[in-house]
Amino acid sequence: MPLNPLVERLRRFTNISREGEQALLELSQRDVREYDRHTDLFKEGDKPPCAHLLLDGWAARYKSLEDGRQQISAFLIPGDLFDLKVYLVSEMDHSVKALTPIKTALIQKDEIDALMDEYPETAKGLFWQQMVLSAIEREWVVNIGRRRAYERVAHWLYEIYLRLRDIGATDGNSCRLPVTQRDLADAVGLTPVHLNRVLQQLRHDGLIELDQGRLVIVDPDAVRGATCFDGTYLHLGADDGSGRPTGAASALRA
Amino acid sequence: MPLNPLVERLRRFTNISREGEQALLELSQRDVREYDRHTDLFKEGDKPPCAHLLLDGWAARYKSLEDGRQQISAFLIPGDLFDLKVYLVSEMDHSVKALTPIKTALIQKDEIDALMDEYPETAKGLFWQQMVLSAIEREWVVNIGRRRAYERVAHWLYEIYLRLRDIGATDGNSCRLPVTQRDLADAVGLTPVHLNRVLQQLRHDGLIELDQGRLVIVDPDAVRGATCFDGTYLHLGADDGSGRPTGAASALRA
DNA sequence: CGATGCCTTGAGACTGTTCAAATTAGGTGG
DNA sequence: CCACCTAATTTGAACAGTCTCAAGGCATCG
Numbered sequence: 001m002p003l004n005p006l007v008e009r010l011r012r013f014t015n016i017s018r019e020g021e022q023a024l025l026e027l028s029q030r031d032v033r034e035y036d037r038h039t040d041l042f043k044e045g046d047k048p049p050c051a052h053l054l055l056d057g058w059a060a061r062y063k064s065l066e067d068g069r070q071q072i073s074a075f076l077i078p079g080d081l082f083d084l085k086v087y088l089v090s091e092m093d094h095s096v097k098a099l100t101p102i103k104t105a106l107i108q109k110d111e112i113d114a115l116m117d118e119y120p121e122t123a124k125g126l127f128w129q130q131m132v133l134s135a136i137e138r139e140w141v142v143n144i145g146r147r148r149a150y151e152r153v154a155h156w157l158y159e160i161y162l163r164l165r166d167i168g169a170t171d172g173n174s175c176r177l178p179v180t181q182r183d184l185a186d187a188v189g190l191t192p193v194h195l196n197r198v199l200q201q202l203r204h205d206g207l208i209e210l211d212q213g214r215l216v217i218v219d220p221d222a223v224r225g226a227t228c229f230d231g232t233y234l235h236l237g238a239d240d241g242s243g244r245p246t247g248a249a250s251a252l253r254a
Numbered sequence: 255m256p257l258n259p260l261v262e263r264l265r266r267f268t269n270i271s272r273e274g275e276q277a278l279l280e281l282s283q284r285d286v287r288e289y290d291r292h293t294d295l296f297k298e299g300d301k302p303p304c305a306h307l308l309l310d311g312w313a314a315r316y317k318s319l320e321d322g323r324q325q326i327s328a329f330l331i332p333g334d335l336f337d338l339k340v341y342l343v344s345e346m347d348h349s350v351k352a353l354t355p356i357k358t359a360l361i362q363k364d365e366i367d368a369l370m371d372e373y374p375e376t377a378k379g380l381f382w383q384q385m386v387l388s389a390i391e392r393e394w395v396v397n398i399g400r401r402r403a404y405e406r407v408a409h410w411l412y413e414i415y416l417r418l419r420d421i422g423a424t425d426g427n428s429c430r431l432p433v434t435q436r437d438l439a440d441a442v443g444l445t446p447v448h449l450n451r452v453l454q455q456l457r458h459d460g461l462i463e464l465d466q467g468r469l470v471i472v473d474p475d476a477v478r479g480a481t482c483f484d485g486t487y488l489h490l491g492a493d494d495g496s497g498r499p500t501g502a503a504s505a506l507r508a
Numbered sequence: 509c510g511a512t513g514c515c516t517t518g519a520g521a522c523t524g525t526t527c528a529a530a531t532t533a534g535g536t537g538g
Numbered sequence: 539c540c541a542c543c544t545a546a547t548t549t550g551a552a553c554a555g556t557c558t559c560a561a562g563g564c565a566t567c568g
Contacts, residue, residue, distance in 0.1 A: 044486070063396045066482045071396040088382045093389055093487035128342045134388040135347055137395060142317045142325040145398045145443030149556075180514065189399030194556055196516065228320045232298070233347035403524070434546065448524050450548065509568100516563075523556080531548065538541080 004028055005079030005167040006053060010125035020119030027115065028053050028105040035098040043095040048086040050108050054078055057102030058178060062186065063094050072187040074137055075099075075160060079167050084112065084130050100178045128235075135233045144189040147227065153198045155227040156188050157208060159234070161217055166236050177215040258282055259333030259421040260307060264379035274373030281369065282307050282359040289352040297349040302340040304362045308332055311356030312432060316440065317348050326441040328391055329353075329414060333421050338366065338384055354432045382489075389487045398443040401481065407452045409481040410442050411462060413488070415471055420490050431469040 007024055010016050016024075032055065035041060042049045044063060054076050061074040061082070073094065076082055082096070087109045116123035136159070143155050157177075164175045185195040202208050207223050209216035217223055261278055264270050270278075286309065289295060296303045298317060308330050315328040315336070327348065330336055336350070341363045370377035390413070397409050411431075418429045439449040456462050461477050463470035471477055 061392075063393070065396075065400060069400045071400040073392045073395040085381055085385055088378070088385055089489050091486055093489070094392060124342065127339055131339055131342055134391065137388065137391055138315075138327045138348060139317070140395050141327040141391060141398060141443075142319075144395060146319060146323045146325040182514080189395075191557055192515085193517090193558080197556095200516085232345055235343050235347070436546080445525055446547085447526080447549090451524095454548085512565100512567085514563105514565080517561085519559095521556105521558075523554105525554070526552085528551100529549085531546100533546070534544085536541100536543080538539100 004055070005077075005169075006081055006129075009079050009129070009167060010122065013128055014121050014125040016121050016125055017119060020115075020122035023115050023119060024122060027107055027111055028055065030111075031106040033104055033106060035102050035104070037098055037101050039098055041096040041098065041104065042092055044092055046092045048089060048092055049083075050106050051081060051084050051086060051112060052096075053081045053105040053107055055103040055105055058099040059096055059102055059104075060099050060183065060187070061094055061096050070186045071189065072183065073140065074133065075163075075187065077160075077163060077167065078169065080133065081107075081126060081129060082133065084126060099183055132235050135235065139233045149188075149190055149194060149198045150201060151227045152188050153184075153190075153195065154202060154207060154223050155229060156184070157202075157215060158217065158220075158223050158227065158229055159231075161215065162231060162234055162236065166234075173218070173220065174209075174214055174216040176213055177210065178213045258309070259331075259423075260335055260383075263333050263383070263421060264376065267382055268375050268379040270375050270379055271373060274369075274376035277369050277373060278376060281361055281365055282309065284365075285360040287358055287360060289356050289358070291352055291355050293352055295350040295352065295358065296346055298346055300346045302343060302346055303337075304360050305335060305338050305340060305366060306350075307335045307359040307361055309357040309359055312353040313350055313356055313358075314353050314437065314441070315348050315350050324440045325443065326437065327394065328387065329417075329441065331414075331417060331421065332423070334387065335361075335380065335383060336387065338380060353437055386489050389489065393487045403442075403444055403448060403452045404455060405481045406442050407438075407444075407449065408456060408461060408477050409483060410438075411456075411469060412471065412474075412477050412481065412483055413485075415469065416485060416488055416490065420488075427472070427474065428463075428468055428470040430467055431464070432467045 004025055006028070007016075007021055010024075011021070041052060041059065056078055059076040059080075060072045061076065062070055062072040064070050074082075076096070086092070112126075116126070139159070143152050147155060160177070161170065161175055164170050169175060181195055181199070182192050185192040188195065190198070199208075199210060203210060205222075207217075207219050207226065209218055223229070258279055260282070261270075261275055264278070265275070295306060295313065310332055313330040313334075314326045315330065316324055316326040318324050328336075330350070340346070366380075370380070393413075397406050401409060414431070415424065415429055418424050423429060435449055435453070436446050439446040442449065444452070453462075453464060457464060459476075461471075461473050461480065463472055477483070
């Protein structure tokens, strides 16, 4: 995995300048924090922290209901810069927790503003990244609202696989999946028990393998088929498996 | 309802200048289109249109699966400016359709850019509005993923009521709800049949009334209670019913 | 070696779905 | 204004998917 997956990603999307790249790199080294697994970076109700750039590890954006039910609304992986414009609200409406031990770079409002002023190409890249994150949340609404457990889980797994592949964190058809089934269940809106059974079914059907925190997409075609996967919403530079070219350079022609 | 609900809303959030307001008003009159009920403004797969400012009527952002299942991921009401940065992607990943006859103002990329350059306060307001829209989508993930039908529908109804109240489109405890149960079902991730039964239950329990396309929140406390409603995510200037002040002026102190 | 956290299994209950039909409401032409 | 047509809501009954609760197995870690 490259030192800074965000830079990698932006570079693929926009023709970010050497200087913009450098500035971003510096920003991501100025104030680095580490968090243990299962600790909160901030919680619902907190007053807005600054933006975070996830450097290493996995995190999740989530909300809790009074009775303890929890729903994860986004998985954050290295290179994700989240809550970029967080200072616009007076109170956070969601929490973010580390799913694994993580490293993040804290980035202050004025640092971002300065960066954006100076390097418009980079700014464009950052906005684009925010758009993609929210497009993913949008797709989750569809996934949870209209797909049943089997397809839903398959869809989720394939999505995360593609996102990881995009940051170079895959190894052929496999990737790490350092997440408890509890967390995964909270992401797809299922019970841990039922999620477990669905995963077994997926394994049994030969779509995936899953052990020791490693996920193998054994049969990508079957996975895409099972779930009617259309990766447009990920706006990946590379091929999304659907055969049609997306995002990247072509986006900027418009 | 005021001529331009967006301006109203921004005014409440930020100290938008007279000129910025004027510029926005002009933008919203330059290229006004009308659409019939149940027609698409644009569809998944289209190349990005320009941004729309909804002036009158209701619209919905949605996605379809191959087999005809549909999921609405957002309701758009007058004053909503959507897909602001749409030109960043090469292909739309969702569709938007009119739920009622609507009027929208089409706004071109460079018009927005110019506006933002010239009136930073207005720009801030626009970004804030985008944030709120995506915070709502986030809440929908939670609502659909972790609440059961009864609470889920109650939550949805109360949310839309608050949003309408925010733009002055309510009349005491009631508001228009010009939506078929089919559409509502597609929004909350239920079957029309089951949604219908849930609505009956809510009426029977005296939480709401619903006829002739009008919704009455008969017992707001009960509705909030049934659903554990926390309106923080709406970032409304006014009271959200939770008793705690949010958004608006205080947001800008940070 | 015991404790804890996580994954797995089982059986029964319940929420929400499916399919099909009946009723009501709304709109249009005669 | 009525007759008709279509779209929308409502009802019923059987069914399936998912949940609940409870217990067992297996690691890992102190």
